[in-house]
Amino acid sequence: MSGTYSLILLHVVFSTKGRAAFIKPELQSRLYDYISGIVRAEKGTLYAIGGMPDHIHVLLRWRTDGTIADLMRTVKSRSSLWVHQTFPAFGSFAWQEGYAAFSVSKSAEADVKAYVEKQAEHHRKRDFEQELLALLRAHGVSFDPQYVFD
16 A cells, blocks of 8 residues: 555543642633644644543544654643643642543544533533543443542
8 A cells, every 4th residue: 555544533531630620711721722732733633622620531633653642741741831831820730640542433423522522511410530430441441440540
């Protein structure tokens, strides 16, 4: 084959350190825009971003020559630095060390996009811990519940 063809869709979930409720309304839209810019700069395409004060969900298209780990390290470090520089009152803002990443089929893209964009609605029924454990189970990810949350 003379070229590389791919459609790598990912649903990534990550939390603030200790799940602290830092992502306040005055920060949320600007932070989401900033993260979108980071993904673009890393040659990805962000399709949806949403979350709650303590965590974020991202639906994105990723490239074949980059690792998810490198992308997440870049997103977290650059966005954390930006928060500290732009919002000095949030000096203790930090992201939790890990993240969850799930592959998304093209046929499920619209459903996952709606899920990401309607986080407030979903969290009327369950908190972040319940949500993340349900996602891990639904995707068949092995985990020890003792080590999922810090």
